[in-house]
Each structure stands twice: as C-alpha cells, then as structure tokens.
Amino acid sequence: MKKVGKFNVLQHDLVPEHHVVPKKDEDKVLSEIGIARDLLPKISRSDPAIKALEEIHGPLESGTIIKIIRKSPTVGYSVYYRAISSEVFK
Amino acid sequence: MPSIIFKDTKKNIEAIAKKAPVAYAVDADIKPGITEAYVTFDKKMFTYRLRISAVDEYKEESSAIPKKKTGLKSTLTVESVESLDPVPISQFRKGKKKLVEFKDFEEVELPKIKVVEKATYLDTLSDEVKEIIAFAHKKKIELSVSLAEELARYRGSMKEKQFEELLSRVGKDLESKRIDPFEAVGIIAAQSIGEPGTQMTMRTFHFAGVREMNVTLGLPRLIEIVDARRIPSTPSMTVYLKPEFENSEDIVMNVVKELENTTVIDVADIVTDITQMLLTIKPDQAKMSERLVNHSDLLDALAKMKGITVISDADSKDIAVKPQQESFKRLYQIQEQLKTLTIKGVPGIKRAIARVDQATKSWVLYTQGSNLKEVLEIDEIDANRTFTNDIIEIAQVLGIEAARNAIYEESLRTLSEQGLEVDQRHLMLVADMMTFGGSVRAVGRQGISGRKSSVLARAAFEITTKHLLRAGLLGEVDPLTGVAENIIVGQPITLGTGAVNLVYRAFSK
Structure with a gap:
C-alpha cells in the first residue's frame, strides 16, 4: 500500500531524523554499541516513518538498522538505533 | 501530471493487475497524454492507481480487457496497478478547486509532495x-x-x-x-515520578478549562499517558496554521468552520410526523449562524443521503424529508441517520476554538476531539507543527519515534503544570521503555511489567497463578537475570556490586 498525500511525516516537528544505516556500516554500528541486532529497539515495518523512508530508498528489509538523531533537551542531540521488525501493529 | 478518476469494479482491477502491462478498454473519450488513473469502488475513497503509458481509440478486434460490454470508446495501456492507502475525494483538485462531487473520467490533479529527509541537525x-x-x-x-x-x-x-x-x-x-554501571535507574525514575505524584493527588482531580473546553490534567492525565489508553478521556488537538495565514482572522475562522464536525442535530430540530410519514427538519437560526452553516449547506448534505425524498419550500426554512419506502421502521432509521448526518467538518472534531497565542501574537486553534490524519491534509494548516494529545494516534500517523517524543512532552507538561519538577531524564526513560518494542506499550500488567521474560518476575507482579501455571505447562526456563526473581530465590540481585563477578588470580606469572 502506497501512501499518497501532501504531508511528509519526516518533516513533522515531533518526528526526529531517521536515517537508514547502509548495509556495509551495520556491523560497525553494532560493534560500536556492543549489542546484537535482535536486541536493538524495534521499529515496525508498517511505521509511517519507515514507509516514508521507503519512498526515498526503496523497499527496506526487516533487520535494517535505522539511525535516529533526536533533539534532546539535556544533551542537545542524541543518537538512537532501531532495527526494522516484521511485526505489524494495527 | 495529468490524471483521471473513474469508478470500477474490484474484479476488473484484479484482472488488470494480474495481466499488467495490458490494454484496457473504457467507455469514455479520453484525451491523450493521461499518465495516471485513480480508481474508486465507492465514489469516495480511491484505492488504486493505474500507470498509463498510452491512450488510443478503441478498435473492435483488439484484445483489450473490456470495462463494459458495450459503448467502449478508448483503450488505455496500463503499465502497472498500485494499491494505495485510501485517498479521499477531497484531496483531488480541478483547476485550483477542491473536488466535491465524483464524476466518471474527470480530469483531475492530485497534489503530491516529494518525500525528503529532514535536514541533518548536526549540520545546523x-x-x-x-x-x-x-x-x-x-x-x-x-x-x-x-x-x-x-x-x-x-x-x-x-x-x-x-x-x-x-x-x-x-x-x-x-x-x-555519569550514572554508574548497574545502577537501578528504573527504580530511581519510578520513585522520582511517584513522589511528587502524591502531591498531585491532593491538589487535583478536577478539570481546568480553557474557555469552553475541558482538558484532563494532573494525576488522571498522567495515568492516562502511562497506561497508553487507546483514546484519552479528553482528546484534543493543537492546530497551527501556515505562517502566511496565521494573522488573518478570516482564514482562521474558515478553518474553524472546516474543522468542526457539524451534524444536523447540532443546528436543527427534527420533528417526526408518524401519521404522514414525514420528518421535518426545523433549522435553528441562532445555532446555524454560530456554527457558520447556511441553508444550502444543509440541503447539500441531505442530497447525499440515499433512500429519501427532500421536499423544501422556497418561502419556508423548514425542510421536509420523506422516506421513499413507506414503513415505520424505515422512518425510524432515517431519523437516526439524520441525527448523525455530517453537514461539514472533519469527523471526530466536536469543537474548534481559535485563540491568539500571547507569546507569538498569532492564531492557534484548539479542538475538542482528535483526528490527526485528516486534519493534517487540510491546506491551510501547518502540518509540521500540528499535534494531538492522543499518543496512540500519533504513533499510528507519525510513527513510534514521534510517539516517544509525545509521551515525554505530554508527561513533562502535565507535571510542570502542577508545579512539580521532575528531572527530564526520568521521563525520557519511561518514554523509551514504553516505545522500545515498536509500538506504544503501557506500563503495568498489559505492558512492560506483564511481558518481562522472567516467569518469577511476572508471577511476583500480578496474577501469580496464571503465570506459574502457564510456565509449568510450557516448560519455561528462568535464567534468573533480573531483580525480582533473584530476591525470590534468595540470591544477591543483579544490580550494583551484585552484578559484578570478581575473579581473583592468586599468583601472577
């Protein structure tokens, strides 16, 4: 299902930056934060932000790591990682 | 990009999708140069998009899939069929105007945006x-x-x-x-939010109003956030307008009118006459002008209803409605339908109030009721700033990360409105815990605590027998890595120094 609309989820103030981590950098990221891929926080395949990213990058496999850069009131910005899960929430 | 819209049957579309690219014969003259077609099944929501590479005149002997048996005029070469998130008809434009009524094979435009990523914060x-x-x-x-x-x-x-x-x-x-390794941050967060929370109980539990609007505040609101309720008790949206419209009162009032969902019962009385099988709608002028509805809006709304005959007099304001099928059951059904018939507005938005924000001197709208998805598609509003207090809705429309931010901001606001200072980091921890699984999860039995991996920890929390019985049946294994289970078995807990194993090497080389 493709979304057609005038509204871009990624630009909303509540939505932090989402970036797709390239396949070749994934291992580097995982060893840097010292965690296995399946223990990363999840983001659903059906998440609006993921759907928007798919419009830019094409289909994303589950397991792909998404780098999220949040604006944080305490430290300015913080980096967070989520892995795409195949779970779909209604 | 020139596009057309038309109504079709699911069977036809599935047949095209199976064979695409394929020729498709339709019963209308279509201008060449059309590249897209949007298909609807019910004249309201558009669910398929066809990519068209060529438009030709229809020839008898062609092998095209026919839309109908007779009256075929043109052939479209369909490259592909895409299934869409339903697009309402109001999103299409003809010229610069919004499309209101569906007309088969009308040439329309669908405004689209290019999805781009946010500018990198670090670059700023x-x-x-x-x-x-x-x-x-x-x-x-x-x-x-x-x-x-x-x-x-x-x-x-x-x-x-x-x-x-x-x-x-x-x-x-x-x-x-820095926080030490194996520090029990969760307990500290729970305590730090819980302790000022007790102060809140004494002071609140009643509503504070913004003019004629009530918003849940204080402890009930905090519980609502943490419980991740599907619908908050007072859903409300804060709608910002695009900067160019922010200071114009006329446009603001028009947006208010566009937002507020007005039904017939809101502006008129409905009188049922059983002897004549007639329903009379008696508009209330005062209510009509308050809701910015006029007589023709009412008639337009009635025209969309099926199975009724509308009789309206030129010299009387009253409108008579007669069911086409004469039965008392039908009469009753129509009366019920009339009550909830939307004249205009966004479904779910009961009331919208415009206020001038004192800090920025521009108009901001507050609504009672929430429908983020549809409000964000309205032209005049600033879709990037508009938000709702319904966290589940944010998760559905804007994604899990937005929901995480919303949980944090809502809980911080609820606490600080009460004059309570809780360190932001505790609230961030709660927000992160609630969203780490990809969906908004409540704290408590149904959520975080109820889904711990350890059987003993779950059994110690709530519904002990259920968890123990289930674990016994399924043969669950508890590796004793958490806190609660280690207390139960009488071991040092895996926190602080208890989490560290020391190895003593007696002799060095």
Whole structure:
C-alpha cells in the first residue's frame, strides 16, 4: 500500500531524523554499541516513518538498522538505533 | 501530471493487475497524454492507481480487457496497478478547486509532495561548536552539544591553555556525574515520578478549562499517558496554521468552520410526523449562524443521503424529508441517520476554538476531539507543527519515534503544570521503555511489567497463578537475570556490586 498525500511525516516537528544505516556500516554500528541486532529497539515495518523512508530508498528489509538523531533537551542531540521488525501493529 | 478518476469494479482491477502491462478498454473519450488513473469502488475513497503509458481509440478486434460490454470508446495501456492507502475525494483538485462531487473520467490533479529527509541537525551547528566537539573528542571527552555551545561562549575570553584546562576539568566532572554501571535507574525514575505524584493527588482531580473546553490534567492525565489508553478521556488537538495565514482572522475562522464536525442535530430540530410519514427538519437560526452553516449547506448534505425524498419550500426554512419506502421502521432509521448526518467538518472534531497565542501574537486553534490524519491534509494548516494529545494516534500517523517524543512532552507538561519538577531524564526513560518494542506499550500488567521474560518476575507482579501455571505447562526456563526473581530465590540481585563477578588470580606469572 502506497501512501499518497501532501504531508511528509519526516518533516513533522515531533518526528526526529531517521536515517537508514547502509548495509556495509551495520556491523560497525553494532560493534560500536556492543549489542546484537535482535536486541536493538524495534521499529515496525508498517511505521509511517519507515514507509516514508521507503519512498526515498526503496523497499527496506526487516533487520535494517535505522539511525535516529533526536533533539534532546539535556544533551542537545542524541543518537538512537532501531532495527526494522516484521511485526505489524494495527 | 495529468490524471483521471473513474469508478470500477474490484474484479476488473484484479484482472488488470494480474495481466499488467495490458490494454484496457473504457467507455469514455479520453484525451491523450493521461499518465495516471485513480480508481474508486465507492465514489469516495480511491484505492488504486493505474500507470498509463498510452491512450488510443478503441478498435473492435483488439484484445483489450473490456470495462463494459458495450459503448467502449478508448483503450488505455496500463503499465502497472498500485494499491494505495485510501485517498479521499477531497484531496483531488480541478483547476485550483477542491473536488466535491465524483464524476466518471474527470480530469483531475492530485497534489503530491516529494518525500525528503529532514535536514541533518548536526549540520545546523555553528562551526565553532563543531570544532570544540571534535577537539574534545580527540582528548577522549564526549561533549554534548549543549555543553559545547556553553563552552563556545567562554572561549573568546580565554587563552588557549586556559581553555584546554577548562575542557579537561569539564571532562573530569562529566566522568564523575555519569550514572554508574548497574545502577537501578528504573527504580530511581519510578520513585522520582511517584513522589511528587502524591502531591498531585491532593491538589487535583478536577478539570481546568480553557474557555469552553475541558482538558484532563494532573494525576488522571498522567495515568492516562502511562497506561497508553487507546483514546484519552479528553482528546484534543493543537492546530497551527501556515505562517502566511496565521494573522488573518478570516482564514482562521474558515478553518474553524472546516474543522468542526457539524451534524444536523447540532443546528436543527427534527420533528417526526408518524401519521404522514414525514420528518421535518426545523433549522435553528441562532445555532446555524454560530456554527457558520447556511441553508444550502444543509440541503447539500441531505442530497447525499440515499433512500429519501427532500421536499423544501422556497418561502419556508423548514425542510421536509420523506422516506421513499413507506414503513415505520424505515422512518425510524432515517431519523437516526439524520441525527448523525455530517453537514461539514472533519469527523471526530466536536469543537474548534481559535485563540491568539500571547507569546507569538498569532492564531492557534484548539479542538475538542482528535483526528490527526485528516486534519493534517487540510491546506491551510501547518502540518509540521500540528499535534494531538492522543499518543496512540500519533504513533499510528507519525510513527513510534514521534510517539516517544509525545509521551515525554505530554508527561513533562502535565507535571510542570502542577508545579512539580521532575528531572527530564526520568521521563525520557519511561518514554523509551514504553516505545522500545515498536509500538506504544503501557506500563503495568498489559505492558512492560506483564511481558518481562522472567516467569518469577511476572508471577511476583500480578496474577501469580496464571503465570506459574502457564510456565509449568510450557516448560519455561528462568535464567534468573533480573531483580525480582533473584530476591525470590534468595540470591544477591543483579544490580550494583551484585552484578559484578570478581575473579581473583592468586599468583601472577
């Protein structure tokens, strides 16, 4: 299902930056934060932000790591990682 | 990009999708140059998009899939069929105007945006701040942006050596303020939110109103956030307008009118006459003008209803409605349908109030009821700032990360409105815990605590027998890695020094 609309989820103030981590950098990221891929926080395949990213990058496999850069009131910005899960929430 | 819209049957579309690319014969003259067609099944929502590469005149002997048996005029070469998230008819434009009524094979435009990623936040930092972060990184100090910005202000008035000294002291201070490994941050957060929370119970439990609107505040609201309720008790939206419309009262009032969902019962009385099988709608002028509805709006809305005959007099304001099928059951059904018939507005928005924000001197709308998805598609509003207090809705429309931010901001606001100061980091922890699984999860039995991996921890929390019985049946294994289960079995808990194993090497080489 493709979304057609005038509204871009990624630009909303509540939505932090989402970036797709390239396949070749994934291992580097995982060893840097010292965690296995399946223990990363999840983001659903059906998440609006993921759907928007798919419009830019094409289909994303589950397991792909998404780098999220949040604006944080305490430290300015913080980096967070989520892995795409195949779970779909209604 | 020129597009057309038409109504079709699911069977036809599935047949095309199976064979695409394929020729498709339709019963209308279509201008060449059309590249897209949007298909609807019910004249309201459009669910398929066809990509069209060529438009030709229809020829008898062609092998095209026919839309109908007779009256075929043109052939479209369909490249592909895409299934869409339903697009309402109001999103299409003809010329510059919104499409109101569906007409088969009408040429329309669908305004589209190009989806782009947000500008990288790090690029917006000044060069000096970036340089300081890089410099500190070399000295193995991980500076936060806020600290680097602070340091940048002092840098000018300092000698290079002094600055290095300052930086190294900042580094040492940061190191000492770090949370220790295996510190029980969850317990600390629970305590830090819970303790001021008790103060709140004494002071609130009643509503505070914004003019004619009530919003749940205080402890009930906090419970609502943490419980991740599907629908909050007072859903409400804050709608911002695009900067160019923010100061024009006329446009603001029009948006209010567009937002408020007005039904027939809101502006008129319905009188049922059983003897004549007639329903009379008696519009209330005062209510009509308050809701900015006029007589023709009412008639337009009635025209969309099926199975009724509308009789309206030119000299009387009253409108008579007669069911086409004469039965009391039908009469009753129509009366019920009339009550909830939307004249205009966004479904779910009961009321919208415009106020001038004192700080920025521009108009902001507050609504009772929430429908983020549809409000964001309205032209005049600023879709990037508009938000709702319904966290589940945010998760559905904007994604899990937005929901995480919403949980944090809503809980912080609820607490600070009560004059309670809770460190932001505790609230961030709660927000992160609630969203780490990809969906918004409640704290408690149904959510985080109820889904712990350890059987003993779950059994110790709530519904002990259920968890123990289930674990016994399924043969669950408890590796005793958490806190609760270790207390139960009488071992040191896996926190602080209890989490560290020491190995003593008696003799060195």
